[in-house]
Amino acid sequence: MRHVGYRTNKYTRGLLPDGGTLVPILLASDETHVTNFSGDKMLWPVYMSIGNILSSIRNTPMMYAWIPIAFLPIGPKRVNKIPAYSVDMQEIQALQTIHDVLTHVLKPLSDEECQNGYEMVCRDGNFRLCFPKLVCWLADHMENATLYGIASNHCPTCIIPTDKLGEYSGSGYLTHSHKDYIAACDKSDASSLNANGVKNFKNTL
């Protein structure tokens, strides 16, 4: 489980006014193989729930508290023999496409209207001023690598060297500096990004 609340971004920023109600948005996704022998179909669903529902209820399958909110497009397999598109370029473009779609899906959370709060009907029979904030994304490592735009042999949280992964370090390692990555991405400074295993594209998170 990855917690996106440890750093502020456009989907989590902002304090709530007195009386406001935080609606923690939980997302979960995993690319799913659906069929064999008929085109090898894949689905990439993104599910959503809210943290206001107690976890014992939320995690009971028959309560249907996790709702599919998006089916992401799955890019074609990387092809070597296209002169105009190298394999690396295809990978970056596929990532950028997924993040563009995620930006579109999550856009309502970064709108100014959302920063001011929505009056929502709650089931206890009251209106509340609700502030939906993205707080959590449940995903496995490969999914995290896609969401955070890192190479799959790097840690999505800190800048531990790849040959030290799995080893305990008492002092710990610095976390990824997302501000620096954004600045490097704007300057197209691919070398500093590659040094930390970060891919050069515009990440929605």
Next chain:
Amino acid sequence: MSNPDSSPFEFEIANIAEIFLGRCNSSDSEPESEGSDKEARDYCSDSESNEESQQTDTAIAISQPVAGIPIRAHCFPERDSEFNLYSPFRHAIDYWLAHFFNAVQASEKKINQFFKDGILKGLDPTHQVQFHSAYTLYKLVDKAADEPGWHSGKVDYPLLKGDPFHYCNIISTVKYLLRQKLYAADMVWGPQREYDKQGNRMYSEINTGTWSEDAQVSNLYEARRISD
């Protein structure tokens, strides 16, 4: 009516009257708005018992009075005695018949055979069922589950031009979840601190965490790592 011996529903006929007519009678005698609560309690009986055993460790729970405050009251339409709880189904019997087909996972072919055999005529000659085929049944079921609505878009990926993707509006989905009756008794609206009998802070739900409290209560919010 065709010969029951040749009907694919022979083992179910005896149950039909008992199951969905029985349901109709009970739902008519009870207040309609309690139906979903009962289902929720039935579904959660196991999880609630687990929760009770966990709650014995929690000695004190302190809620923050400045967060999650209601603005004004809302009256749900189902409190109106004329509200049709089974919409888009006209009557309870229509809903429970659809529920029965879904519960036994009847195929489209079997549903059509059911209406072709005219089995319902023997049960209640005065009632006209709202649907008479699998197609009209599925249309009604789709209408009952049309929230939150789906939208479509197309990506402009050079190697996969025009590939569609589908999504719901995330705010509409939040609104949909917040007003679900099924979760009414198990929702939290503000941060809460929990302590055990020794006075140690405990963390269980999202609203008992430090981040949740800081975001809603503290004016000194700072980005913090999950390990803090």
